[in-house]
Amino acid sequence: MYKKKINKIVLGTNNEGKVREIRKLLPKRLNIDTPKRRNISSPKETGSTFLENSLIKAKYFSNKTGEISLADDSGLEINVLNKKPGIYSARWAGKNSNFNIAIKKVYRELKKKKINFNKQIKCRFVCALTIYWPNKKFYQSQGKIEGTISSKPMGKKGFGYDPIFIPKGYKVTFGQMLFSKKSKIDHRFKAFKKIKKFF
Numbered sequence: 001m002y003k004k005k006i007n008k009i010v011l012g013t014n015n016e017g018k019v020r021e022i023r024k025l026l027p028k029r030l031n032i033d034t035p036k037r038r039n040i041s042s043p044k045e046t047g048s049t050f051l052e053n054s055l056i057k058a059k060y061f062s063n064k065t066g067e068i069s070l071a072d073d074s075g076l077e078i079n080v081l082n083k084k085p086g087i088y089s090a091r092w093a094g095k096n097s098n099f100n101i102a103i104k105k106v107y108r109e110l111k112k113k114k115i116n117f118n119k120q121i122k123c124r125f126v127c128a129l130t131i132y133w134p135n136k137k138f139y140q141s142q143g144k145i146e147g148t149i150s151s152k153p154m155g156k157k158g159f160g161y162d163p164i165f166i167p168k169g170y171k172v173t174f175g176q177m178l179f180s181k182k183s184k185i186d187h188r189f190k191a192f193k194k195i196k197k198f199f
């Protein structure tokens with residue numbers, strides 16, 4: 001099964017930011033479809049880990065379409081918040097996926113813990129990817145990037161929590177970084193490197 005390169009795929013995500021970034025990681029020759037184009041909404045994420053939730057999504061979209069699906073479950077883990085928002089990263093933004101709300105919540109929760117921004121607030125982005133074939137076989141990978149939370153949101157590039165995440169070794173947030181740079185160091189790229197062989 002794995003010997004044959006994948007030519008066609010349904011991305012198992014309804015997040016436009018992810019669609020944009022995953023598209024750029026995949027080869028140009030690949031035929032890429034999206035649930036949005038087919039009017040399929042996302043399943044409930046009932047898992048307790050990134051890997052479980054990415055499997056739920058990949059399996060769901062493959063079953064719905066009869067195609068091979070690639071799904072991403074990702075999020076931001078903040079050490080002093082006991083790894084929250086973690087798998088709840090999207091849910092912190094509410095029904096309308098408003099990341100101003102999610103980012104405000106991060107600062108509110110840090111304030112509750114009386115966090116001093118002179119100290120580094122350690123965190124990481126995690127990305128779990130699952131490729132699910134219609135014959136029910138699947139393959140998973142995970143990638144992480146360590147970093148810190150910036151004292152205020154900076155930059156308008158990227159999506160989600162990018163304006164508050166400063167990757168380790170850098171002085172700017174993902175929100176200030178060109179995608180051509182982010183996409184060579186981030187959690188999604190690291191997870192994708194491990195499944196690249198299928199494409």
Ligand code: ITT
Pocket residue numbers: 012013014015018042045057072073074075076089090091125158159160161162174186188
């Ligand atoms: P799908 O389930 O349809 O893929 P979602 O937004 O609900 O979309 P997740 O459950 O995986 O996806 O939530 C992950 C959230 O974590 C996502 O909404 C982003 O806000 C955030 N996130 C993940 N990767 C990110 C990145 O590279 N930059 C900024 N935020 C990111």
